[in-house]
Amino acid sequence: xxxxxxxxxxxxxxxxxxxxxxxxxxxxxxxxxxxxxxxxxxxxxxxxxxxxxxxxxxxxxxxxxxxxxxxxxxxxxxxxxxxxxxxxxxxxxxxxxxxxxxxxxxxxxxxxxxxxxxxxxxxxxxxxxxxxxxxxxxxxxxxxxxxxxxxxxxxxxxxxxxxxxxxxxxxxxxxxxxxxxxxxxxxxxxxxxxxxxxxxxxxxxxxxxxxxxxxxxxxxxxxxxxxxxxxxxxxxxxxxxxxxxxxxxxxxxxxxxxxxxxxxxxxxxxxxxxxxxxxxxxxxxxxxxxxxxxxxxxxxxxxxxxxxxxxxxxxxxxxxxxxxxxxxxxxxxxxx
Amino acid sequence: xxxxxxxxxxxxxxxxxxxxxxxxxxxxxxxxxxxxxxxxxxxxxxxxxxxxxxxxxxxxxxxxxxxxxxxxxxxxxxxxxxxxxxxxxxxxxxxxxxxxxxxxxxxxxxxxxxxxxxxxxxxxxxxxxxxxxxxxxxxxxxxxxxxxxxxxxxxxxxxxxxxxxxxxxxxxxxxxxxxxxxxxxxxxxxxxxxxxxxxxxxxxxxxxxxxxxxxxxxxxxxxxxxxxxxxxxxxxxxxxxxxxxxxxxxxxxxxxxxxxxxxxxxxxxxxxxxxxxxxxxxxxxxxxxxxxxxxxxxxxxxxxxxxxxxxxxxxxxxxxxxx
Ligand SMILES: Cc1ncc(C[n+]2csc(CCOP(=O)(O)OP(=O)(O)O)c2C)c(N)n1
Ligand SMILES: [Mg+2]
Numbered sequence: 243x244x245x246x247x248x249x250x251x252x253x254x255x256x257x258x259x260x261x262x263x264x265x266x267x268x269x270x271x272x273x274x275x276x277x278x279x280x281x282x283x284x285x286x287x288x289x290x291x292x293x294x295x296x297x298x299x300x301x302x303x304x305x306x307x308x309x310x311x312x313x314x315x316x317x318x319x320x321x322x323x324x325x326x327x328x329x330x331x332x333x334x335x336x337x338x339x340x341x342x343x344x345x346x347x348x349x350x351x352x353x354x355x356x357x358x359x360x361x362x363x364x365x366x367x368x369x370x371x372x373x374x375x376x377x378x379x380x381x382x383x384x385x386x387x388x389x390x391x392x393x394x395x396x397x398x399x400x401x402x403x404x405x406x407x408x409x410x411x412x413x414x415x416x417x418x419x420x421x422x423x424x425x426x427x428x429x430x431x432x433x434x435x436x437x438x439x440x441x442x443x444x445x446x447x448x449x450x451x452x453x454x455x456x457x458x459x460x461x462x463x464x465x466x467x468x469x470x471x472x473x474x475x476x477x478x479x480x481x482x483x484x485x486x487x488x489x490x491x492x493x494x495x496x497x498x499x500x501x502x503x504x505x506x507x508x509x510x511x512x513x514x515x516x517x518x519x520x521x522x523x524x525x526x527x528x529x530x531x532x533x534x535x536x537x538x539x540x541x542x543x544x545x546x547x548x549x550x551x552x553x554x555x556x557x558x559x560x561x562x563x564x565x566x567x568x569x570x571x572x573x574x575x576x577x578x
Numbered sequence: 579x580x581x582x583x584x585x586x587x588x589x590x591x592x593x594x595x596x597x598x599x600x601x602x603x604x605x606x607x608x609x610x611x612x613x614x615x616x617x618x619x620x621x622x623x624x625x626x627x628x629x630x631x632x633x634x635x636x637x638x639x640x641x642x643x644x645x646x647x648x649x650x651x652x653x654x655x656x657x658x659x660x661x662x663x664x665x666x667x668x669x670x671x672x673x674x675x676x677x678x679x680x681x682x683x684x685x686x687x688x689x690x691x692x693x694x695x696x697x698x699x700x701x702x703x704x705x706x707x708x709x710x711x712x713x714x715x716x717x718x719x720x721x722x723x724x725x726x727x728x729x730x731x732x733x734x735x736x737x738x739x740x741x742x743x744x745x746x747x748x749x750x751x752x753x754x755x756x757x758x759x760x761x762x763x764x765x766x767x768x769x770x771x772x773x774x775x776x777x778x779x780x781x782x783x784x785x786x787x788x789x790x791x792x793x794x795x796x797x798x799x800x801x802x803x804x805x806x807x808x809x810x811x812x813x814x815x816x817x818x819x820x821x822x823x824x825x826x827x828x829x830x831x832x833x834x835x836x837x838x839x840x841x842x843x844x845x846x847x848x849x850x851x852x853x854x855x856x857x858x859x860x861x862x863x864x865x866x867x868x869x870x871x872x873x874x875x876x877x878x879x880x881x882x883x884x885x886x887x888x889x890x891x892x893x894x895x896x897x898x899x900x901x
Binding site for chain 1: 617664667673676677693695730732764826827830885888895
């Protein structure tokens, strides 16, 4: 990503550094906040996100765990229920599969099942997505699994500033929040506020205004959609890009406002198409005030319905690339 | 079986250990030169475990493997060219370039697959052994896994099922002292991971994992019991990985001295000394050369093979026809 000069009160940080800064600020401000996960201490995290935090906050608050995802998340649920603010790192989002009982059957439902008598303020961070050659069990985009469960909130930051601000908001939240980071974004840089400013959960961001078409993209597809919009501008097509940032709760109004203006909608996600998250956005638009403004069928550009393959050329072909977004967007605008 | 006294066995064991080492050195080199993609988990320093264990197996027996699985695959009899082709993302690879290092399998030799999920293969080995029982037969399944895997729920569930059903499974723990950066001693309160066996009502032993003979003896005993219908056992083999956990490891959690001390205990050098009375120096040199030649040939043929074909990407998601 190209980086504009940082605004006052901000400086340029990588996405990974921004996450670490949020964790450090949250731990400094609130003694109840602690971290647990595999290799988050001396190793500094599989993707280097926790870095030196163990040296700053000690092994009690930056807890290296055995390889026991179900146990880790369960321990976080118990700690959250009893006054702490755990932030769990699951090394790859694929391994949330190991912890699914505690996420889905416990964390998500306890507040409701107990009639509101208890809360589970836990945050689970995990990197998702493909593009590193890690193959089928280390590259998935599982956001729809979580977004489908009432009681969970789901966040997908696409910029360093949001990686920080959304994580801080997630830590404040009295509910379990799943924060899906993206491996390919960790090294991206951008302006990040120095202070601990929160980005409220449930607010979408218009990343680029547009007149001809609205592209709604999630995760790593946001920078790809922005690159595509830039190319489309060269062809005389004005594509707006909306980043939902929070999948649940979803800021539907911001998306509808844009669709009302452009009359065309292209939804882009990395995850496989069938039963994917953006189908929910398509349904929301179809049932909304924006429906009558649509001049074209709603487009969905998604990953193929295939596990992520190892071979680089196959891995690339499995998920949308900038040129795919350009092509789909151009088709929608030219044909309708 | 004494691996050092019979010349043919000694040659086979030595050549296989060298083949694993040279294969992984070649992988390391290809990766460093940017010719290989993804990440790799190398088992250099641990070669005695798969070699000693697989020498206790026969055709028709099964193994399940791990993310650090090149050694298991080679020791069970896989073709180097198809392995290397897989790592180089070729259509001729074991998985047609779909799987890569973490998913290599060789179903023909009973290798049900490496696994990207720690402990993922443990209950699968139990299932393969259950299948043997249901189909009627005397095959066994060996499940390889690391010290880190014994703290996953899947491990405990898989091991307990094998125990209560008295299935022919041998659980082989490659205790290389670390699960990524986590020392095994900090991840469990027991001194020996083999003690875990008692909790499931099966025998457990700890052996020197840098001695193929010690590994072989323990696994052969366990295989014998399993074939005789006496149920599963756990073998813990103490060893060490010389290289980082994967390609992103800065070795912050261990010392140079510790690594050097374990390199002194090189399982291959040690086995060469042990077979010195059986194999002549030229015969030993020949084992080394054969390993080098076999790996070179595999790299050459893999380079020449066609790249995995993106055109058929969605082909193998579902199987065709009736089961
Ligand atoms: C369920 C799951 N959790 C975490 C990981 C990440 N990971 C891969 S290998 C590894 C360490 C495994 O340690 P061990 O079982 O001792 O095997 P070793 O790498 O030492 O051979 C970890 C944490 C994973 N692949 N799967
Ligand atoms: Mg280990």
